[in-house]
Amino acid sequence: MDSAQQTADFAANGHQFFLPHLSIDCVVFGYHDHQLKIFLVRYHGHEAWSLPGGFIKRDETLTDAANRILAEKTQITNVFLRQFHTFGDSPTRLNRIETQQIHNKIYAKVNVAIGEDHWLSERTLSIGYYALVDYHTLIITPEHLIEEYGWCDIDKILPLLFDHHEIIETALLTLRSQIYQLPIGYNLLPAKFTLPEIHALYEAVLGKTFDRRNFRKKLLTLGLVRQLDEQRKIGAHRSPFLYEFDLQNYHKALEQGAPLAY
Amino acid sequence: MDSAQQTADFAANGHQFFLPHLSIDCVVFGYHDHQLKIFLVRYHGHEAWSLPGGFIKRDETLTDAANRILAEKTQITNVFLRQFHTFGDSPTRLNRIETQQIHNKIYAKVNVAIGEDHWLSERTLSIGYYALVDYHTLIITPEHLIEEYGWCDIDKILPLLFDHHEIIETALLTLRSQIYQLPIGYNLLPAKFTLPEIHALYEAVLGKTFDRRNFRKKLLTLGLVRQLDEQRKIGAHRSPFLYEFDLQNYHKALEQGAPLAY
DNA sequence: CCAAAAGTGTTCCCACTACACCCATGT
DNA sequence: ACATGGGTGTAGTGGGAACACTTTTGG
Numbered sequence: 001m002d003s004a005q006q007t008a009d010f011a012a013n014g015h016q017f018f019l020p021h022l023s024i025d026c027v028v029f030g031y032h033d034h035q036l037k038i039f040l041v042r043y044h045g046h047e048a049w050s051l052p053g054g055f056i057k058r059d060e061t062l063t064d065a066a067n068r069i070l071a072e073k074t075q076i077t078n079v080f081l082r083q084f085h086t087f088g089d090s091p092t093r094l095n096r097i098e099t100q101q102i103h104n105k106i107y108a109k110v111n112v113a114i115g116e117d118h119w120l121s122e123r124t125l126s127i128g129y130y131a132l133v134d135y136h137t138l139i140i141t142p143e144h145l146i147e148e149y150g151w152c153d154i155d156k157i158l159p160l161l162f163d164h165h166e167i168i169e170t171a172l173l174t175l176r177s178q179i180y181q182l183p184i185g186y187n188l189l190p191a192k193f194t195l196p197e198i199h200a201l202y203e204a205v206l207g208k209t210f211d212r213r214n215f216r217k218k219l220l221t222l223g224l225v226r227q228l229d230e231q232r233k234i235g236a237h238r239s240p241f242l243y244e245f246d247l248q249n250y251h252k253a254l255e256q257g258a259p260l261a262y
Numbered sequence: 263m264d265s266a267q268q269t270a271d272f273a274a275n276g277h278q279f280f281l282p283h284l285s286i287d288c289v290v291f292g293y294h295d296h297q298l299k300i301f302l303v304r305y306h307g308h309e310a311w312s313l314p315g316g317f318i319k320r321d322e323t324l325t326d327a328a329n330r331i332l333a334e335k336t337q338i339t340n341v342f343l344r345q346f347h348t349f350g351d352s353p354t355r356l357n358r359i360e361t362q363q364i365h366n367k368i369y370a371k372v373n374v375a376i377g378e379d380h381w382l383s384e385r386t387l388s389i390g391y392y393a394l395v396d397y398h399t400l401i402i403t404p405e406h407l408i409e410e411y412g413w414c415d416i417d418k419i420l421p422l423l424f425d426h427h428e429i430i431e432t433a434l435l436t437l438r439s440q441i442y443q444l445p446i447g448y449n450l451l452p453a454k455f456t457l458p459e460i461h462a463l464y465e466a467v468l469g470k471t472f473d474r475r476n477f478r479k480k481l482l483t484l485g486l487v488r489q490l491d492e493q494r495k496i497g498a499h500r501s502p503f504l505y506e507f508d509l510q511n512y513h514k515a516l517e518q519g520a521p522l523a524y
Numbered sequence: 525c526c527a528a529a530a531g532t533g534t535t536c537c538c539a540c541t542a543c544a545c546c547c548a549t550g551t
Numbered sequence: 552a553c554a555t556g557g558g559t560g561t562a563g564t565g566g567g568a569a570c571a572c573t574t575t576t577g578g
């Protein structure tokens with residue numbers, strides 16, 4: 001956990017180590033209980049929530065920065081992480097006073113006043129990345145300024161700071177359009193999963209329903225999954241078979257594009 | 263045309279009006295003579311060519327900046343212009359000395375020395391936009407520092423500064439993948455065009471061949487084009503029919519996505 | 525035995541594919 | 552007449568879509 005001192009240092013000297021005017025925001029998608037979810041944080045001094053994000057070090061590549069920021073906030077590494085859009089149109093981001101006030105409230109926690117000329121008050125464009133992670137493997141590294149964090153259902157997104165609503169909206173559209181060209185699932189499901197599980201995942205992500213039989217046929221035809229000889233006990237009902245991804249075919253599909261479209 | 267004085271002023275004071283660390287580069291696609299082409303410029307002091315680009319004003323939205331930069335360089339407005347990726351991984355861009363030297367050579371033309379601490383020597387990420395324009399409507403506004411400019415065949419791209427090769431490569435991949443979801447053509451062809459023309463355009467963009475009959479069938483089935491009652495005289499051969507886009511269906515397809523895939 | 529969830533096969537149809545001959549025009 | 556390029560139709564097939572009953576399991 002960052003100490004108050006470290007946090008205050010960042011506000012005072014961060015501009016020496018990080019590029020100003022640019023940030024990275026991560027839309028972390030998880031999946032649980034038939035619902036697509038997004039990981040959000042709430043900073044001190046605000047009712048509104050935010051996407052986890054950070055700044056780019058002056059001597060670090062953009063890709064490295066995105067992975068580092070995600071790892072810092074969630075301890076997740078080696079994850080599906082993709083840039084999807086850069087945001088620089090929002091009126092809030094153009095307004096220095098608004099930007100200053102937002103940061104000022106946050107840093108009040110460590111008794112740092114963010115003035116109008118502070119580097120954090122300057123206009124900042126945000127480079128959006130989205131990640132697909134296993135809902136369960138998320139380990140949070142609480143930062144000093146974060147009061148609360150958690151998963152939020154995709155259809156019950158709370159009020160957000162800046163243009164984070166637009167960023168989530170765009171990320172979701174990107175995810176939905178890329179799912180037609182790329183297989184997903186490997187990053188959102190446990191290693192072994194049942195057909196109803198991956199079926200419900202696709203329905204949750206795309207927001208529509210698919211025929212069970214056709215869905216299975218398609219996955220097997222594409223060779224994306226392999227049926228195992230095991231079943232899962234789910235209590236009072238028939239035991240579903242377990243499946244696993246065929247990683248060879250999966251990665252081939254990732255590279256070449258393999259529509260799982262209906 | 264920018265005067266030498268204005269250009270020198272930009273180098274000296276540009277950082278007051280523009281955001282540092284960020285630029286916009288435009289990949290302008292045109293189409294002519296069965297070839298997909300890209301508009302390139304060559305700066306003073308360099309053999310290598312560059313994409314037309316520029317900086318974002320401090321009080322201007324990102325979208326406005328992209329349109330302004332394209333308009334400044336090419337006089338083109340109201341064009342299909344889309345952000346596709348932000349580049350920040352290239353070693354050249356991380357290397358301050360290389361960046362300084364490149365700018366130094368350019369600005370030698372106006373007798374401005376770019377030092378190691380000059381704002382133009384700082385690390386800059388580039389936001390890539392691609393545009394589709396009519397090859398013939400391009401009117402160049404020669405800038406003081408530009409020695410040469412012109413269209414370059416997509417498969418004969420010359421040596422380029424920075425990571426512009428990677429930017430073009432990514433733009434082309436984006437164009438090719440989006441053509442499967444979005445109709446193009448309206449921005450690359452004259453208002454009235456023949457079937458062989460749009461057919462050859464698709465072949466040039468996607469780098470493969472399509473059956474003439476199936477291609478026409480698909481376009482008409484989708485309702486993207488309308489056959490007109492006119493023909494074009496093309497000299498010693500049979501006169502082809504003219505077609506025009508059905509803008510209503512065209513825009514519907516742009517919003518909803520309409521694969522023109524084979 | 526009942527409720528809840530999972531497993532499974534067939535038919536239809538449309539859209540993609542492949543394919544070749546005739547027509548118009550200018551020289 | 553001929554060379555060049557443009558126009559046009561049909562038949563086959565494979566993949567997506569629609570559709571309902573049976574099996575398992577625990578209570």
